[in-house]
Amino acid sequence: MFSSQTNSMLAAKVIILLVVITGVYIILLISRPVIHENSTMLVAPKSRNVREEQIRLFALNEIVKANSHVSPQYKMVNCVVQKSMSTMMTGAMCYLYNETQYEQSGRNFDDEFSGRFCKDTNEFKSVTGVREAFNISYVKTDWSFSMVTRDPIDRFVSGFVDRCVRLQQRNGTTQCNGCGLNMTCFIETEYKHLMEISFKRKTHRTMEDAHFFPQVWHCDLNEEVEFFEFIQYSSNADDNLMPQFDDLLQRQKVPRRSRDFIRNQLVYQKSSHSTTGTPAKRFYYSRQVLKKNQGFDCVFQIDEVTVPIGVYCQDVLLRFPSVSL
Numbered sequence: 308m309f310s311s312q313t314n315s316m317l318a319a320k321v322i323i324l325l326v327v328i329t330g331v332y333i334i335l336l337i338s339r340p341v342i343h344e345n346s347t348m349l350v351a352p353k354s355r356n357v358r359e360e361q362i363r364l365f366a367l368n369e370i371v372k373a374n375s376h377v378s379p380q381y382k383m384v385n386c387v388v389q390k391s392m393s394t395m396m397t398g399a400m401c402y403l404y405n406e407t408q409y410e411q412s413g414r415n416f417d418d419e420f421s422g423r424f425c426k427d428t429n430e431f432k433s434v435t436g437v438r439e440a441f442n443i444s445y446v447k448t449d450w451s452f453s454m455v456t457r458d459p460i461d462r463f464v465s466g467f468v469d470r471c472v473r474l475q476q477r478n479g480t481t482q483c484n485g486c487g488l489n490m491t492c493f494i495e496t497e498y499k500h501l502m503e504i505s506f507k508r509k510t511h512r513t514m515e516d517a518h519f520f521p522q523v524w525h526c527d528l529n530e531e532v533e534f535f536e537f538i539q540y541s542s543n544a545d546d547n548l549m550p551q552f553d554d555l556l557q558r559q560k561v562p563r564r565s566r567d568f569i570r571n572q573l574v575y576q577k578s579s580h581s582t583t584g585t586p587a588k589r590f591y592y593s594r595q596v597l598k599k600n601q602g603f604d605c606v607f608q609i610d611e612v613t614v615p616i617g618v619y620c621q622d623v624l625l626r627f628p629s630v631s632l
């Protein structure tokens with residue numbers, strides 16, 4: 308009897324130990340950074356030859372070398388990408404470039420939309436350029452490289468509403484690949500266009516491209532991705548974006564006062580051209596079925612029409628908690 312009790316106690320201990328080990332393993336699995344060596348495998352599609360297209364895309368170098376904004380004082384580089392808080396991040400980086408000057412100007416971050424205060428002062432066309440200018444090593448460095456990333460479908464819809472719907476309403480003309488308000492048509496033509504660019508059959512860029520290029524096409528990410536920290540976009544900055552950004556700012560030793568200024572701007576001075584909650588956007592979300600594909604096929608499903616968007620698959624590399632694109 309005594310030994311059976313010991314046995315059952317032993318068994319209980321073993322079970323507890325197993326549970327703990329499993330728990331730790333699961334936690335490790337969950338918290339493990341999404342960007343790791345094999346992450347390209349995650350987006351391997353089942354059909355078409357999108358996989359090959361993706362590799363081709365990721366091998367690209369010259370596509371978008373735009374908009375790295377730098378704050379040398381705090382050793383920060385931020386890759387500003389359209390439709391991912393670009394105006395607000397432009398403002399934040401300009402502010403951090405010289406807080407006194409920015410505050411004296413009496414500007415709000417939102418003002419950067421119509422004219423950038425730091426134009427040509429803290430802006431670089433490539434991360435390589437920044438590295439050269441500030442002699443930033445690839446090995447160990449106290450510089451921070453960051454980028455706000457947004458759910459690719461969310462970003463696409465926002466871009467479409469911005470470029471194709473609102474512009475149309477405002478001045479009666481849009482380029483939008485001649486598709487008018489037909490989103491299916493636009494996705495198909497833009498996808499084709501992006502593929503042509505990636506295969507270098509076409510170098511012509513349209514007004515839309517900067518908004519619709521996948522996020523991974525920006526800021527030399529094909530080479531620099533491992534050095535970057537990705538901050539998740541949230542339409543309400545206080546939800547997700549600001550806590551992460553504030554943590555980064557603290558690490559870069561940005562003083563409390565400056566962090567408060569930034570938070571105030573990001574949270575309370577909502578960007579005036581933001582599409583969140585606009586009637587146009589609600590319309591598109593309600594009418595169109597935007598399906599996040601579960602099987603890594605990388606398609607948009609709109610009103611029963613399936614449109615391949617392999618070109619956006621790679622954005623999954625940028626770590627979106629809720630996206631299973």
Ligand SMILES: *[C@@H]1O[C@H](CO)[C@@H](O)[C@H](O)[C@H]1NC(C)=O
Pocket residue numbers: 405406407408
């Ligand atoms: C920031 O701007 C102020 C006001 O224009 C100027 O006096 C100061 O030297 C600038 N600081 C730096 C570090 O450039």
Ligand SMILES: *[C@@H]1O[C@H](CO)[C@@H](O)[C@H](O)[C@H]1NC(C)=O
Pocket residue numbers: 442444
């Ligand atoms: C650049 O940094 C490296 C160390 O990271 C240093 O050895 C080198 O002298 C620096 N070059 C310049 C021009 O400052």
Ligand SMILES: *[C@@H]1O[C@H](CO)[C@@H](O)[C@H](O)[C@H]1NC(C)=O
Pocket residue numbers: 474478480
């Ligand atoms: C309409 O918007 C486009 C794109 O911003 C602009 O280039 C064009 O000048 C605008 N047209 C009018 C009539 O405002």
Ligand SMILES: *[C@@H]1O[C@H](CO)[C@@H](O)[C@H](O)[C@H]1NC(C)=O
Pocket residue numbers: 489490491492495
């Ligand atoms: C929208 O575009 C798609 C693809 O080009 C086409 O098949 C469809 O008929 C268009 N829908 C309308 C309402 O024009």
